[in-house]
């Protein structure tokens with residue numbers, strides 16, 4: 001691993017830079033990426049944000065969002081940017097598998113890779129690393145990186161502040177998860193002072209859904225929620241036909257799993273969704289229950305202790321069965 005001081009020296013002259021993040025980017029992924037973008041362009045760098053896939057409409061209002069290139073829509077152009085980059089910032093992911101086909105291009109590029117991330121156990125593909133699992137969001141680390149590594153706090157203008165606020169807000173569950181330390185609140189105060197309009201950002205992200213999405217939520221809670229009291233577990237399962245019926249698009253299922261966790265006594269919540277080519281699982285847990293362990297061990301995934309995800313190539317019903325069969329192994333942790 002190279003010293004971060006040499007990265008600061010590299011960035012003293014204009015460079016060709018790519019910023020990328022995990023597939024199906026969430027608020028932290030896209031907020032961190034555009035936050036860093038809006039910082040680096042002020043220093044004369046040529047910067048491209050390349051996202052492996054598209055992302056929800058409620059994240060498409062961030063400053064300079066039109067500058068994001070989507071790999072699945074423009075694969076050749078994206079690959080060219082990656083191949084020609086001097087530096088590739090890898091934000092909010094810990095393994096090249098998380099950026100799909102783009103991973104191979106990143107690996108083959110001669111550009112130096114800079115990992116900024118807060119996920120457990122990053123794989124060894126980077127040259128520079130700014131990493132901490134204690135950060136509530138990668139956007140928090142981008143803030144710290146700008147202040148402490150680049151030593152350019154004055155570049156945190158309204159655009160940067162808006163993006164980083166969005167990343168921290170979404171990944172901290174609106175400042176409620178245990179990772180929301182006093183430091184996070186100090187950073188948030190600074191971002192508001194620098195122009196982030198907090199009330200407006202909350203509204204743009206959380207009150208920006210279609211009528212269909214709200215009705216779909218009602219349907220899931222009424223018909224698709226199953227509570228396994230014996231295991232303090234609640235799950236919501238959704239088939240492809242149901243997604244189709246409610247015209248559900250990217251991002252519409254975001255946050256759905258959290259409703260299952262609002263039931264008194266529930267320690268583990270699961271959302272199991274049949275997507276086009278595979279079944280996707282989202283797990284959430286409370287306290288020290290290791291949701292990421294289940295995802296890693298049984299569903300080819302991972303994540304954080306209290307928020308993790310994975311997938312299965314089995315059918316929806318088989319995946320649901322398998323999930324239920326795993327619960328006895330964790331019963332002692334679930335009924336604590």
Ligand code: 5GP
Nearest residue numbers: 282283300301302303304307308309310311
């Ligand atoms: P979500 O349930 O919102 O899709 O994901 C929650 C968290 O779990 C993400 O922030 C990410 O860290 C992790 N995660 C989700 N899906 C996967 C996966 O397929 N592999 C890995 N390693 N982590 C995942």
Ligand code: MN
Nearest residue numbers: 028092138171
């Ligand atoms: Mn994150």
